[in-house]
Amino acid sequence: xxxxxxxxxxxxxxxxxxxxxxxxxxxxxxxxxxxxxxxxxxxxxxxxxxxxxxxxxxxxxxxxxxxxxxxxxxxxxxxxxxxxxxxxxxxxxxxxxxxxxxxxxxxxxxxxxxxxxxxxxxxxxxxxxxxxxxxxxxxxxxxxxxxxxxxxxxxxxxxxxxxxxxxxxxxxxxxxxxxxxxxxxxxxxxxxxxxxxxxxxxxxxxxxxxxxxxxx
Numbered sequence: 780x781x782x783x784x785x786x787x788x789x790x791x792x793x794x795x796x797x798x799x800x801x802x803x804x805x806x807x808x809x810x811x812x813x814x815x816x817x818x819x820x821x822x823x824x825x826x827x828x829x830x831x832x833x834x835x836x837x838x839x840x841x842x843x844x845x846x847x848x849x850x851x852x853x854x855x856x857x858x859x860x861x862x863x864x865x866x867x868x869x870x871x872x873x874x875x876x877x878x879x880x881x882x883x884x885x886x887x888x889x890x891x892x893x894x895x896x897x898x899x900x901x902x903x904x905x906x907x908x909x910x911x912x913x914x915x916x917x918x919x920x921x922x923x924x925x926x927x928x929x930x931x932x933x934x935x936x937x938x939x940x941x942x943x944x945x946x947x948x949x950x951x952x953x954x955x956x957x958x959x960x961x962x963x964x965x966x967x968x969x970x971x972x973x974x975x976x977x978x979x980x981x982x983x984x985x986x987x988x989x990x991x992x993x994x995x
Contacts, residue, residue, distance in 0.1 A: 785936035786878060786993070787927065787959075789945035790889040791826055792967030794871045795899060800863035801826055804856035805837075811852050815839055826968045827890045827947035829915025830854075858898060867903055868966070870986045877994055879908040884934050887912040888926040888943070888953070910934055922952030927959055944989070951977035964989055 791797045802823065806816035817837045825833035830853065834846050878885055887909055889896055893916045900906035911933050913926040931941055943954035946967025951974060954961035963982040965971035971982045983989035 782940075783883070783942040783960075784940040785884040785886060785931065785934055785942070787886045787888050787930060787941065787943045788875075789827065789943075789947070789950045790887055790891055790896060790899060792946035793868075793944060793950075793964055794875070794905075795865055795867050795903065797865040797899075798823060798826065798968060800857060800861050800865050803863050804853055804861045807856045807861065808849055808852035811856075812849060814849075823968050827921060827945070827949040829890050829920030830892060832915075832920045833890065854892060854894070858894060865899070867905075868986045870990055872903070872905060874986065874990045874993065875905055875908045877990075881994075884936060885909050886930045886934065888921070888930060888950075889913070890915045890921060890949070892916045921947075921949040922956055924953055924957035924959075927953060927957040931957075931959075946974075948973060948977055951979055954979075962989070962992065 788794055791801065802819045805822045809816040821837055825836045830850055831846060834840055834849060835842055875885065885908055887896065891914050893914045896912060896914050911930050913930055918929060919925040927941065927943065931938065938958040941959045943950060943959050943961040944964065945951065946964045947969050951961050951963060955977065961979045963974035963979040965974065965982045965984045966986065974982050983992065
């Protein structure tokens with residue numbers, strides 16, 4: 780693995796197994812408002828995007844529709860009402876701790892809301908290891924490259940010295956758009972063959988393999 784100064788992680792599906800809660804909360808939000816809940820597969824397809832953009836891609840949602848109430852109900856279910864576990868993937872905490880101890884700059888770029896990411900960082904105990912974070916609520920949603928541009932600018936890292944790690948094509952497209960190299964992970968929401976089509980350095984089938992690559 781080449782040397783990188785800044786390693787940027789996606790969150791959902793890369794460090795945290797939150798797919799079950801995302802799907803359940805989205806379906807609950809739709810049902811609560813008398814709308815047909817989207818199929819689980821449709822929700823999985825949009826994980827990684829900002830919430831507004833994700834909802835607009837779901838069945839039965841119009842592109843020009845006002846979604847404030849639906850977004851509010853989703854956030855209520857995800858942050859408060861739903862109790863589906865959202866554990867870190869096995870080995871995720873150890874990997875982040877080891878990279879931090881090695882002196883790497885670490886960041887998060889996620890489609891989560893700011894409240895959602897802050898809650899996840901606090902509950903996981905990983906908050907102290909990340910030097911900067913961006914959410915789709917702070918700036919433009921993936922695959923727009925602005926998250927990466929802002930993180931690189933804040934932390935003083937060049938594109939050549941930055942690595943993006945994620946489990947969706949949105950992560951890889953964002954990296955490509957920013958001129959940043961990327962690693963895909965195949966244990967999240969999208970299959971390896973789909974991710975490899977976007978030219979990552981490799982696709983890790985497990986977090987152990989990802990750790991082996993990053994910690995050599």
